[in-house]
Amino acid sequence: MKKQLLVILLFLTFIHCYSQDTTNQYKINYYNQKVVKYLDREKMLSNYYKIDKEGIKIYATPAHKLNDSVEFKIKWEQLNEFNACIREGKNAAYFSSRKHGSIQSSAIKGDKTANYNHLKPLSGLKIAIDPGHMAGDFETGKLEMKSLNFKKDSINGLPDSIQIAEGMLTYATAILLKEKLEADGATVFLTRQKNGYTAFGKTFDDWLKDDYKNKVEELHKSGKLSTDKKNLMLSSKFTKRNKFLFFKDIELAKRADIINAFNPDFTVIIHFNVDETNTGWKAPGNKNYNMTFIGGAFMPGDLSSQEKRFEFLRMIATKDIEESILLSGASTEKFESILKVKTAGPTDAKYLREGCLTTEKKGVYCRNLQLTRYIHGPLVYGETLYQDNINECKALNKESDKTKNERIKEVAEAYYSGIKAYLNQGQ
Ligand SMILES: [Zn+2]
Structure with a gap:
């Protein structure tokens, strides 16, 4: 026995x-x-x-x-x-229960069950939106090199001259998307509070006046800038464009910081694309695609700092990549169906061929951008349509207040439908 x-x-x-x-x-x-x-x-x-x-x-x-x-x-x-x-436990638990359609009180802390409202289906959800770039006018768009300026050319089908700054388009899209999500009860955070503002809560010109000198001196003091470099940066030889390039990375880091501090359930990063082979963007082209990026696709050399290696670890150990694929996949599908623009395949652009990894969702690519690397949680980094496409540039050129532009309204609707489709997966 x-x-x-x-x-x-x-x-x-x-x-x-x-x-x-x-x-x-x-x-x-x-x-x-x-x-x-x-x-x-x-x-x-x-x-x-x-x-x-x-x-x-x-x-x-x-x-x-x-x-x-x-x-x-x-x-x-x-x-x-x-x-x-x-990811703060409360949000993660809430999010997974909401996403799978069962609002279990055990999964949701506090009074979220009591507050559930079918007329406000996104109540309790926190969403961050980052409108790409910063231009609130065409001049700033030129400084960023994120603008298009086509001369009137009736022979080639341009009855008017075209002036577009991407930062204005992304901001208008963000505002329209925010309104839709808030109407459904979501709490929405924008990294840029006004058209023309940076993530520092002011325009780039004001940042130059108020903060540039201090930032240069701070970096010099902490040993990150040599005295020669500091002197050059504070001299008149350092152009506004040079200062902008210095500012750009600092500001992107700020965007990631304030998004992570908000601790959203997911983040939407809004950009508009151009055809990279349309050299100099002097005239419109014919290509037009949508695509989305998520984190991943580290290159040799991309693990050079402890900070970067930590994000590499985070992407391995969390579901951020898996969830981003679902969110971005749902968004890409809606971009195609609502905007009537094709989804880019893996050979349709040089950076897709050389800097990205494909995922199981069409048009969703892993790419190690500053924001896809440092923003925690699921995200979609959207690159809708090519602004330099002949039809798109004419449509986007309309209305000085871009929130009234019909094409921008469609782009906001496409993001909104993508988000809803993502949240309804598994229900
Ligand atoms: Zn962009």
């Missing part, structure tokens, strides 16, 4: 270990495949990470991996805890 019991006990122990092993084996395969598929663009980053029976490990350099000296390590049993730390 005793012997029998021992055999049963041994058998149970074996079953327990075996199931533990198979679960971990499943995770090891899943996360290793995920890195290869979405994160490691050139298949050259294997010396920076290891995913094995213990968990996920990140190394600062290949030499550190050889010595097994880890920089970050998440054991399998810590994976949920890590995810909860990255």
Whole structure:
């Protein structure tokens, strides 16, 4: 009898270990495949990470991996805890219950169940919108090199001259989308508070007046700028365009910071595209595509700082990539059906061929942009239509107040429908 019991006990122990092993084996395969598929663009980053029976490990350099000296390590049993730390638990639980259609009080903390309102189906949801670039006028668009200026050319079908600044289009789209989402009860945060404003709550010209000098001196003091560089930057030799290029990265970092501080359920980044092969954008072209970007596709050299390696780890260990594919996939489908513009395939632009990884959703590409890298949580980085397309530029040129432009209204509607389709998946 005793012997029998021992055999049963041994058998149970074996079953327990075996199931533990198979679960971990499943995770090891899943996360290793995920890195290869979405994160490691050139298949050259294997010396920076290891995913094995213990968990996920990140190394600062290949030499550190050889010595097994880890920089970050998440054991399998810590994976949920890590995810909860990255995304505040309350929002994540709420979001997953809402997305799958069952409003379970156990999943939603506080009074969110009591507040559920069928007339306001997005109440309780926090959405961040980043209207790309900053121009509120054509001159600033020129400074950013995010503008089009086509001369009137009746022979080639341009009855009027065209002046478009992308920052004005993205801001108007964001305002229209915000109105739609708020009407459904969502709480919406915009990184730019006014047309022409930057993420610093002021225009670029005001930032130059108020903050430029201090920022240069601050970076010099902290050792990030040499004295020569500082002196050059404060001299008249440093052009406004030079100052803008310095400002651009600082401002993108600010956008990611304020979005992460808002802790949204997801983020929508709005851009309008151009045909990169239409050199100099001196005349309209015929190409027109939509596409969306999400995080991933790290290149060799993209793991040079601890901050970047942390984001690499976050993308491996959270569902941010998986959810971004769903959000972006739903958006891309709506871009095509509502705007009547084709979705870009993986060979339709140089940066898609050379800097991106494809996903299982048509038109959704992993790309390691500053915002797709640093913004936490699911996101869609939309690049709707080509502004330099002959028909689009004529449509976008109408109305000085772009929120009244019919084409911009359609773009806002396409984002809105994409978001709704994403939220209704699985219901
Ligand atoms: Zn853009």
